[in-house]
Amino acid sequence: MPSSLALKVNGVVIEVNPGTTVAVAMMLAGKPCRTSVTGMPRGPLCGMGVCFECRVSINGTRHCRSCQILCESGMDVRTDE
């Protein structure tokens, strides 16, 4: 198992340990997961797939709950698509 894996958050490469969720990768990248309907930055709240605040696009699939998804090498994560 590699000691770290690389994925892209809004085009910027970041490295994480295996077993890290995408929500954590977003926090490590210093990015809010989404912008609310009135333009406020939002990050994870519940950490368990209930609140939907951490939703992002992953490899083109929108509205993925990033706290429930593990990072994979080469993943393309985008916010507010």
Added chain:
Amino acid sequence: MNSTAYEKFDVLVVGAGPAGMAAAACAAACGMRVGLVDDNLNLGGQIWRTASALGAPPEAVKWIERVRAAQVKILCGLRVFDQPKAGLLFAEGAEGICELQYDKLILATGARERFLPFPGWTLPNVMGAGGLQALVKSGLPIHGKRVVVAGTGPLLLAVAAYLKNCGAEIPMICEQASWGRLLQFGLALPAQPGKILEALCLKKELVSVPFLTSSWPVAAHGDQVLERVTIARKGRSETIACDYLACGFHLVPNTELAPLLGCRINEVVQVDKFQRTTIPGIFCAGEPTGIGGVELALVEGQIAGLASSGREADARKLFPKREKARKFSSALERAFRLRPELRSLVKPDTLVCRCEDVSFAGLQSYTTWRAAKLHTRCGMGPCQGRVCGPATQFLFHWTPDSVRPPIFPTRVESMAAVSRRSEPQEQLISGGH
């Protein structure tokens, strides 16, 4: 779209936390063909999240091993969103949808944290207490970070101890309950030696951390992200710098699936002594029947597992154990009941519904949850009221109305697959919340 259908299960269990694992293991040990489905990637539920990792509680390891040894079909990463006809559930996962047929069904859908709105609670890095713990367990580095832990309930101590162990600095734990309430709670515990041991272990971890009672957060501050939090205690307030605010106000049961299936609910899912709901063949165990902690969840799960397998006599032997665990449950309820002052944390411009950005002022003129939903879209976003529902219940005494499928936001393709399997006379309402 990828669609998987499994052979009919004798017993299908929804939720792989303590109650669900106990139910599945017991039913499988009775010779039943058992399926165990959960939204999360691993067994253990929220309380035993990543229990396979180092330092897992022995109880968690024991039940995970029992589930695996009993040849239970484990279906993780799937969330149930609809039942188009009796005996058939649909679940959605990353790879597509899944058809789950059952003879008996056990609902063990667990609980979530209750969140209360206060100014600044929507800022990034203001999170649930269990929420932050879950993120740390999934890789968030917390060493050297300053975390204020606040809200109410035994989870606060557990989370603070966990974070401190991971190297976080905990400047304070703010518990809204009074010392008097907590003392009564402590006095209710002697009948529960396991609980006392647990409390003492936590205390050792937290010996240097100030534990403030009758104390709560009144505002979180920061530009784009949390920077400081203001804490109120006994009429005075104090603002301190922190990296995270881990804030949850005890737990609320996940009771979305039960009413969809027609089971009667009165704040919690109604069950008889064998954990049977009001719908024949459907059982419920653990937090959805009332917040009671791991011990109660495990014994209720075992009873449901046995009863669903036709072993009522064996189930009956566990009744005294359940009675004992229920005493802890009622002590919990008394000790951590929300104080009315918390209703004034919310200010007119504070958002109550985070999905649709609906403020408290925007809701004040409505008298019911339904009216508020129709006029403001409160509770109509992706979380479907899972966050703002319990908050408005506390703030306005609103109660949620009917539940309609899908009970989770679901891909259009998945809904189309459901409609192909529905009874012809049934009308499906997709996404209409």
